[in-house]
Amino acid sequence: xxxxxxxxxxxxxxxxxxxxxxxxxxxxxxxxxxxxxxxxxxxxxxxxxxxxxxxxxxxxxxxxxxxxxxxxxxxxxxxxxxxxxxxxxxxxxxxxxxxxxxxxxxxxxxxxxxxxxxxxxxxxxxxxxxxxxxxxxxxxxxxxxxxxxxxxxxxxxxxxxxxxxxxxxxxxxxxxxxxxxxxxxxxxxxxxxxxxxxxxxxxxxxxxxxxxxxxxxxxxxxxxxxxxxxxxxxxxxxxxxxxxxxxxxxxxxxxxxxxxxxxxxxxxxxxxxxxxxxxxxxxxxxxxxxxxxxxxxxxxxxxxxxxxxxxxxxxxxxxxxxxxxxxxxxxxxxxxxxxxxxxxxxxxxxxxxxxxxxxxxxxxxxxxxxxxxxxxxxxxxxxxxxxxxxxxxxxxxxxxxxxxxxxxxxxxxxxxxxxxxxxxxxxxxxxxxxxxxxxxxxxxxxxxxxxxxxxxxxxxxxxxxxxxxxxxxxxxxxxxxxxxxxxxxxxxxxxxxxxxxxxxxxxxxxxxxxxxxxxxxxxxxxxxxxxxxxxxxxxxxxxxxxxxxxxxxxxxxxxxxxxxxxxxxxxxxxxxxxxxxxxxxxxxxxxxxxxxxxxxxxxxxxxxxxxxxxxxxxxxxxxxxxxxxxxxxxxxxxxxxxxxxxxxxxxxxxxxxxxxxxxxxxxxxxxxxxxxxxxxxxxxxxxxxxxxxxxxxxxxxxxxxxxxxxxxxxxxxxxxxxxxxxxxxxxxxxxxxxxxxxxxxxxxxxxxxxxxxxxxxxxxxxxxxxxxxxxxxxxxxxxxxxxxxxxxxxxxxxxxxxxxxxxxxxxxxxxxxxxxxxxxxxxxxxxxxxxxxxxxxxxxxxxxxxxxxxxxxxxxxxxxxxxxxxxxxxxxxxxxxxxxxxxxxxxxxxxxxxxxxxxxxxxxxxxxxxxxxxxxxxxxxxxxxxxxxxxxxxxxxxxxxxxxxxxxxxxxxxxxx
Numbered sequence: 001x002x003x004x005x006x007x008x009x010x011x012x013x014x015x016x017x018x019x020x021x022x023x024x025x026x027x028x029x030x031x032x033x034x035x036x037x038x039x040x041x042x043x044x045x046x047x048x049x050x051x052x053x054x055x056x057x058x059x060x061x062x063x064x065x066x067x068x069x070x071x072x073x074x075x076x077x078x079x080x081x082x083x084x085x086x087x088x089x090x091x092x093x094x095x096x097x098x099x100x101x102x103x104x105x106x107x108x109x110x111x112x113x114x115x116x117x118x119x120x121x122x123x124x125x126x127x128x129x130x131x132x133x134x135x136x137x138x139x140x141x142x143x144x145x146x147x148x149x150x151x152x153x154x155x156x157x158x159x160x161x162x163x164x165x166x167x168x169x170x171x172x173x174x175x176x177x178x179x180x181x182x183x184x185x186x187x188x189x190x191x192x193x194x195x196x197x198x199x200x201x202x203x204x205x206x207x208x209x210x211x212x213x214x215x216x217x218x219x220x221x222x223x224x225x226x227x228x229x230x231x232x233x234x235x236x237x238x239x240x241x242x243x244x245x246x247x248x249x250x251x252x253x254x255x256x257x258x259x260x261x262x263x264x265x266x267x268x269x270x271x272x273x274x275x276x277x278x279x280x281x282x283x284x285x286x287x288x289x290x291x292x293x294x295x296x297x298x299x300x301x302x303x304x305x306x307x308x309x310x311x312x313x314x315x316x317x318x319x320x321x322x323x324x325x326x327x328x329x330x331x332x333x334x335x336x337x338x339x340x341x342x343x344x345x346x347x348x349x350x351x352x353x354x355x356x357x358x359x360x361x362x363x364x365x366x367x368x369x370x371x372x373x374x375x376x377x378x379x380x381x382x383x384x385x386x387x388x389x390x391x392x393x394x395x396x397x398x399x400x401x402x403x404x405x406x407x408x409x410x411x412x413x414x415x416x417x418x419x420x421x422x423x424x425x426x427x428x429x430x431x432x433x434x435x436x437x438x439x440x441x442x443x444x445x446x447x448x449x450x451x452x453x454x455x456x457x458x459x460x461x462x463x464x465x466x467x468x469x470x471x472x473x474x475x476x477x478x479x480x481x482x483x484x485x486x487x488x489x490x491x492x493x494x495x496x497x498x499x500x501x502x503x504x505x506x507x508x509x510x511x512x513x514x515x516x517x518x519x520x521x522x523x524x525x526x527x528x529x530x531x532x533x534x535x536x537x538x539x540x541x542x543x544x545x546x547x548x549x550x551x552x553x554x555x556x557x558x559x560x561x562x563x564x565x566x567x568x569x570x571x572x573x574x575x576x577x578x579x580x581x582x583x584x585x586x587x588x589x590x591x592x593x594x595x596x597x598x599x600x601x602x603x604x605x606x607x608x609x610x611x612x613x614x615x616x617x618x619x620x621x622x623x624x625x626x627x628x629x630x631x632x633x634x635x636x637x638x639x640x641x642x643x644x645x646x647x648x649x650x651x652x653x654x655x656x657x658x659x660x661x662x663x664x665x666x667x668x669x670x671x672x673x674x675x676x677x678x679x680x681x682x683x684x685x686x687x688x689x690x691x692x693x694x695x696x697x698x699x700x701x702x703x704x705x706x707x708x709x710x711x712x713x714x715x716x717x718x719x720x721x722x723x724x725x726x727x728x729x730x731x732x733x734x735x736x737x738x739x740x741x742x743x744x745x746x747x748x749x750x751x752x753x754x755x756x757x758x759x760x761x762x763x764x765x766x767x768x769x770x771x772x773x774x775x776x777x778x779x780x781x782x783x784x785x786x787x788x789x790x791x792x793x794x795x796x797x798x799x800x801x802x803x804x805x806x807x808x809x810x811x812x813x814x815x816x817x818x819x820x821x822x823x824x825x826x827x828x829x830x831x832x833x834x835x836x837x838x839x840x841x842x843x844x845x846x847x848x849x850x851x852x853x854x855x856x857x858x859x860x861x862x863x864x865x866x867x868x869x870x871x872x873x874x875x876x877x878x879x880x881x882x883x884x885x886x887x888x889x890x891x892x893x894x895x896x897x898x899x900x901x902x903x904x905x906x907x908x909x910x911x912x913x914x915x916x917x918x919x920x921x922x923x924x925x926x927x928x929x930x931x932x933x934x935x936x937x938x939x940x941x942x943x944x945x946x947x948x949x950x951x952x953x954x955x956x957x958x959x960x961x
Contacts, residue, residue, distance in 0.1 A: 115160030130225025291640035300641035376641030395857030407772030416848030459483035498876035519624030560592035632661035
């Protein structure tokens with residue numbers, strides 16, 4: 001840089017030359033250089049040029065270093081952020097929801113930006129008032145004046161970012177156009193609709209919190225500015241006195257933090273008024289919070305809350321507003337006395353009234369409030385909508401009419417899901433890196449009849465690749481990109497080896513049943529997929545194994561987004577932190593990048609404002625495609641008077657839930673569609689207003705997918721948890737908790753520890769109905785007892801999807817529950833002897849979950865018993881136990897058990913085939929005795945073979961010793 005020589009001599013620090021292209025353009029000289037050195041140079045044109053070396057001051061160098069560091073930090077943040085933004089844009093473009101993404105960005109940025117502006121203006125005014133109080137002006141300190149706005153803007157941004165939940169703001173403005181039906185629920189205290197508590201109250205509370213905390217921040221900024229500059233000036237004055245006049249010192253004491261005279265300033269009086277107004281509004285909004293109070297016997301406002309606490313809170317609001325003039329006059333002691341007195345009154349009086357008046361007459365006084373609690377919880381968990389209660393009268397029948405119960409008996413699930421999943425992982429994995437993450441229960445029409453099946457997707461787990469293959473960067477991203485096919489089996493058929501009979505197996509898929517076809521067996525989007533992968537590249541992808549060879553293919557779908565350009569490769573490399581994406585030669589102009597391939601992750605990224613079911617299930621469409629289906633829930637903790645109950649996937653639970661959305665994800669293309677199945681839900685109505693292009697009506701779901709929509713187990717479990725208590729509609733019974741139910745328990749696994757029965761999908765004909773249908777059921781028992789007291793069923797087919805039926809049993813008539821059947825199994829000598837025998841010699845017994853199947857006037861209990869080798873996780877179905885009434889049937893196969901189940905009960909025999917405790921006369925004749933005799937012979941033969949194997953093992957052990 002050229003400077004006048006005279007000015008250059010005054011610098012005493014680093015010397016540098018700004019070269020204009022001269023050699024040695026940035027030369028540094030010694031610190032001891034005291035003056036500018038003039039130089040001359042003749043240019044080629046003959047011009048004489050004289051210049052001097054300028055000196056850089058330390059402050060200038062510090063600015064350069066700090067500026068460079070800040071720029072580097074900014075780039076370190078901006079570059080990956082921009083890269084992620086570009087990748088995100090391409091993903092939203094892939095799912096055809098760019099408009100939704102832009103709205104989400106606007107909804108996220110807008111409230112924070114507005115909050116930042118408001119906070120900055122308020123903080124700037126507080127800072128300016130603080131400077132004036134200290135007797136200073138900003139233009140007296142130019143450097144300070146430049147940095148303070150930046151600092152205050154940063155503080156305002158951070159404050160707005162922390163204090164503003166943009167979803168709350170977004171839902172509030174989305175609810176402004178909400179049209180409520182005339183019979184919409186309203187609370188009985190304030191007559192406010194549910195939408196006010198879901199959207200309005202959270203928004204108003206957030207605005208109040210923002211203003212209240214901002215007022216406190218402004219007071220702190222005012223104090224810090226005024227007192228800070230006062231102390232700085234005092235310190236400078238003391239320092240000058242020490243250096244110029246006489247010795248002295250500056251002692252810092254706690255009282256030095258006091259700001260004398262500040263309370264009389266107009267600014268702090270304004271802040272005090274704002275705080276009192278905010279406090280009054282806070283007390284006002286707190287009135288509505290009374291409807292969420294938790295009591296020992298209910299949730300919501302009880303008698304004391306409504307009749308005593310609420311009027312006292314209004315008194316507190318009036319006292320707070322009355323104190324505002326005193327605050328403006330600076331009489332803060334009067335303000336504190338008035339507000340604290342009213343607050344103390346509001347704390348003390350309700351407790352006295354509760355103890356003296358309410359407690360001795362609680363059940364009669366609180367009756368209407370308990371009824372409100374029951375009504376609100378029933379509504380919040382949809383226990384009164386599309387729901388009916390029916391009596392269930394058990395009969396003494398101990399046989400089953402195959403003509404009446406044909407659909408149920410044809411769909412008895414013999415395989416426990418966990419045992420089935422472990423078995424097919426052994427017999428159908430084909431390669432070590434194939435896995436079956438989950439097994440789903442569904443129904444299909446096979447030969448014109450509804451059949452219940454088990455379906456599992458065969459996916460690739462790249463973590464199970466060999467050490468050599470997993471070390472390659474190429475393998476998990478270019479070659480092992482997708483799973484292949486699915487395994488499907490009927491629920492009630494097993495082979496002679498105790499293995500499931502498969503309707504679809506192997507790769508390529510072998511279909512052994514009409515009604516199925518697989519035209520696109522590749523699974524690029526599933527439950528075990530990894531990110532990212534690159535398809536349609538110069539490398540072929542592994543498709544499926546064929547003997548000792550592998551088959552390869554090239555992706556032909558529309559999943560993923562193009563990544564052929566160098567720019568997108570560079571962006572992806574930065575976003576993924578993987579430079580190989582740029583340097584690899586396998587990416588072509590047609591290549592595509594797939595991200596968010598896990599179904600749950602994909603749906604959460606698309607609509608994270610919904611709670612997504614953790615268990616998507618696989619559907620085979622009529623044209624042979626694999627499609628995932630998943631349920632989305634709207635939940636809240638803001639329903640007045642409703643109890644908060646556990647909900648799968650929510651740690652804090654919920655007091656309102658709806659299965660508002662069902663989603664589909666194509667396993668090959670990743671195409672996502674969200675269908676609204678509960679348009680009456682106010683929460684989903686708001687989201688439809690905010691994102692009109694994101695949702696589709698349920699009527700637009702393709703028919704072959706609509707046939708597989710089902711009632712979700714997560715919602716069903718939450719409703720069962722609610723119903724076991726809230727089936728008590730009488731306030732006094734509810735208050736005393738006289739008739740609480742529990743979810744029935746059974747034994748499972750090797751340890752045989754009791755655990756709650758899981759909701760079970762079955763195909764059955766409901767009592768009073770004529771058509772078999774796909775149902776989800778769950779039994780109940782009384783608290784502390786094991787006999788059956790009721791059961792609930794959710795319908796899944798057609799227009800009846802979403803209907804609930806609650807069957808209640810008579811309390812005077814005993815019906816065995818699952819744990820009582822388990823006890824009878826354990827007490828049976830022959831069964832317990834078998835279980836003890838099989839738990840030895842390198843194997844152990846697994847007991848499947850007991851399934852309770854409703855019949856006309858009774859229940860049929862089914863439990864499968866498996867044997868699993870200690871060193872191999874492949875359970876084999878060994879025995880089957882059926883129980884109905886007092887009959888206990890213990891057989892090798894379902895066919896044998898079914899034959900006995902449909903025949904009249906026989907007299908008690910030594911548990912060879914069945915154990916009967918009934919007193920009914922037994923039929924005679926050789927025809928009836930032959931099945932039992934054959935079963936006895938077969939069982940004795942098995943016992944002999946087991947003993948022979950044990951003898952061989954003992955002989956080998958003795959020979960080794």
